[in-house]
Amino acid sequence: MRRWNGWGDDSVVLETPQSGLAFLQSQIGSASALPDAGFAQVCEQVPPSRLAEHPLINTSAAERVKHARGQSFPDWLAMRSGDFGVFPDGVAYPQSSAEVRELLDWAALQDVDVIPYGGGTSVAGHINPEVNGRAVLTIDMGHMNRLLDLNAESQIATFGAGVPGPQVEAQLRAKGYTLGHFPQSWELSTLGGWVASRSSGQQSFRYGRIEQIFAGGKMECPNGTLEIPTIPASAAGTDLREVVLGSEGRMGIITEVKVRVTPLPEQEKFIAVFMPDFESAKAAVRTIAQKKIPLSMLRVSNAPETQTQLKLAGHETMIAWLEKYLALRGIADGKCLLTFGLTGNKQQNKLSCKQAMGVFKSLGGVKGPAMMGKKWAENRFRFPYLRENLWQAGYAVDTLETATDWENVSDLMQRMESALHNALQDEGVKVHVFTHLSHVYTQGSSIYTSYVFPVAADYAQTLQRWKKLKHAASMEIAQGHATISHQHGVGVDHAPYMHAEKGLLGMAAIESLLAFFDPQQRMNPGKLIRKE
Numbered sequence: 161m162r163r164w165n166g167w168g169d170d171s172v173v174l175e176t177p178q179s180g181l182a183f184l185q186s187q188i189g190s191a192s193a194l195p196d197a198g199f200a201q202v203c204e205q206v207p208p209s210r211l212a213e214h215p216l217i218n219t220s221a222a223e224r225v226k227h228a229r230g231q232s233f234p235d236w237l238a239m240r241s242g243d244f245g246v247f248p249d250g251v252a253y254p255q256s257s258a259e260v261r262e263l264l265d266w267a268a269l270q271d272v273d274v275i276p277y278g279g280g281t282s283v284a285g286h287i288n289p290e291v292n293g294r295a296v297l298t299i300d301m302g303h304m305n306r307l308l309d310l311n312a313e314s315q316i317a318t319f320g321a322g323v324p325g326p327q328v329e330a331q332l333r334a335k336g337y338t339l340g341h342f343p344q345s346w347e348l349s350t351l352g353g354w355v356a357s358r359s360s361g362q363q364s365f366r367y368g369r370i371e372q373i374f375a376g377g378k379m380e381c382p383n384g385t386l387e388i389p390t391i392p393a394s395a396a397g398t399d400l401r402e403v404v405l406g407s408e409g410r411m412g413i414i415t416e417v418k419v420r421v422t423p424l425p426e427q428e429k430f431i432a433v434f435m436p437d438f439e440s441a442k443a444a445v446r447t448i449a450q451k452k453i454p455l456s457m458l459r460v461s462n463a464p465e466t467q468t469q470l471k472l473a474g475h476e477t478m479i480a481w482l483e484k485y486l487a488l489r490g491i492a493d494g495k496c497l498l499t500f501g502l503t504g505n506k507q508q509n510k511l512s513c514k515q516a517m518g519v520f521k522s523l524g525g526v527k528g529p530a531m532m533g534k535k536w537a538e539n540r541f542r543f544p545y546l547r548e549n550l551w552q553a554g555y556a557v558d559t560l561e562t563a564t565d566w567e568n569v570s571d572l573m574q575r576m577e578s579a580l581h582n583a584l585q586d587e588g589v590k591v592h593v594f595t596h597l598s599h600v601y602t603q604g605s606s607i608y609t610s611y612v613f614p615v616a617a618d619y620a621q622t623l624q625r626w627k628k629l630k631h632a633a634s635m636e637i638a639q640g641h642a643t644i645s646h647q648h649g650v651g652v653d654h655a656p657y658m659h660a661e662k663g664l665l666g667m668a669a670i671e672s673l674l675a676f677f678d679p680q681q682r683m684n685p686g687k688l689i690r691k692e
């Protein structure tokens with residue numbers, strides 16, 4: 161069953177090897193866990209619903225608790241402490257675009273705010289109700305989860321927007337296709353959510369981001385229905401897909417999504433390589449991107465992330481042997497793990513592998529054991545479960561992500577890491593920080609930084625610690641020729657930093673679009689653009 165106060169399925173329990181915890185302790189000291197609130201205890205706090213009765217709306221406390229928060233760090237603290245503050249007044253599960261239309265018209269008549277809800281995996285506060293005097297209806301798209309059409313000739317599939325990752329793939333695979341969109345939250349996040357928050361999957365190097373996959377569809381808006389036809393390319397003015405992408409539930413509810421699908425590959429494998437240092441690893445992935453060598457995934461962990469991964473993997477004896485072998489090949493302190501994917505037909509994969517290995521070797525790279533690539537593939541969606549283990553050991557973990565041009569990547573990464581290292585110095589608290597590049601382009605790369613810190617004596621102080629960390633690193637991003645989000649979207653947490661990227665005129669243009677589609681401003685208020 162899905163955890164109500166954390167990540168994923170409660171039957172999945174990851175072991176954290178003792179060496180991993182000992183390593184964290186050596187980096188940032190020991191910590192003790194904060195007490196967790198119980199589900200029943202939280203349900204008791206839920207106030208009576210302010211919504212009139214409606215046959216499609218469930219106002220039970222349990223449903224309202226389960227839809228009150230996403231997966232951001234403040235959300236995590238709210239769920240663990242039981243201090244939610246605010247809950248939606250009811251939750252609806254429409255089965256069709258017509259029911260979504262009915263609910264939106266009803267919300268307008270009743271003067272109710274509406275929050276579109278996909279998988280609730282937002283890490284930026286996207287689906288949290290606001291306190292503004294209006295009642296709040298959350299519309300969970302989870303029942304609109306079917307493959308509605310597959311046009312094999314044009315390779316376009318139409319889905320209900322609430323379909324989560326595993327159901328997308330199962331329905332397509334049965335017909336010989338894949339979407340190829342695998343965000344780490346794949347298990348729970350949905351197609352509509354990916355479009356609404358501009359998601360990027362682990363194999364974006366082959367399949368593209370959701371922007372390249374999203375071909376058209378239907379959005380029910382307070383002022384009408386927007387239908388976007390699938391056309392391979394168009395010079396007919398503004399591309400309305402770009403308006404829907406990243407709309408974060410502020411303009412309407414996406415009910416149907418048409419996507420570009422790909423026949424299932426003949427072969428797929430992932431291979432690990434060790435590079436001597438971050439600069440050579442970065443040069444390697446930049447070269448591959450700019451030479452357009454057709455790999456499906458490229459990911460570089462910097463030295464602290466490589467070390468952390470090796471410690472958290474357990475298998476101490478095997479890793480000691482591996483490190484001895486690498487040292488003999490000239491790869492020691494400062495080594496960086498690079499993982500790449502080969503997806504396609506066997507002949508093409510063989511050629512791509514040869515070309516890629518040529519680049520890695522020319523920069524001092526050494527192939528890792530075959531098992532490492534296999535393990536990456538096996539565990540690719542399991543890393544988020546680690547948050548639970550670390551929490552129980554008294555450690556808080558969060559991530560930050562951005563993208564910038566190549567000439568800026570190393571400098572920005574270092575500035576983000578230093579900002580995080582130093583942010584809690586006034587309290588004498590150490591922070592463990594590590595980074596990877598996981599989406600590379602000819603022009604530049606994403607930068608994905610994780611940070612771990614000991615929880616404070618109580619929840620309020622822990623939240624204050626996070627605010628200091630988040631703000632310090634976000635300021636480096638906002639002032640650093642980079643985007644405030646490469647893949648997680650804006651929500652509440654990134655809204656204060658939007659101006660730096662969009663400028664005053666750009667912000668006004670986005671605001672006027674929101675006001676056009678939703679004149680009464682009842683769709684997901686407070687997200688994307690905030691009026692403080």
Ligand SMILES: Cc1cc2nc3c(=O)[nH]c(=O)nc-3n(C[C@H](O)[C@H](O)[C@H](O)COP(=O)(O)OP(=O)(O)OC[C@H]3O[C@@H](n4cnc5c(N)ncnc54)[C@H](O)[C@@H]3O)c2cc1C
Pocket residue numbers: 167230231275276277278279280281282283286287301321322342343344345348349350351352353354355356357358359360361362407408409410412413414415544647648649684687
């Ligand atoms: C552990 C973890 C790992 C993650 N890894 C990645 C990753 O690798 N790549 C990545 O891109 N993101 C990642 N994320 C972030 C998150 O999964 C994405 O932002 C995802 O796109 C959200 O999808 P969702 O269906 O859960 O949407 P929700 O969280 O439910 O909603 C997100 C936003 O989209 C809107 N929305 C949802 N459905 C609709 C709809 N049908 N119509 C209109 N608006 C809608 C909501 O109103 C909200 O504003 C991760 C999150 C977690 C917790």
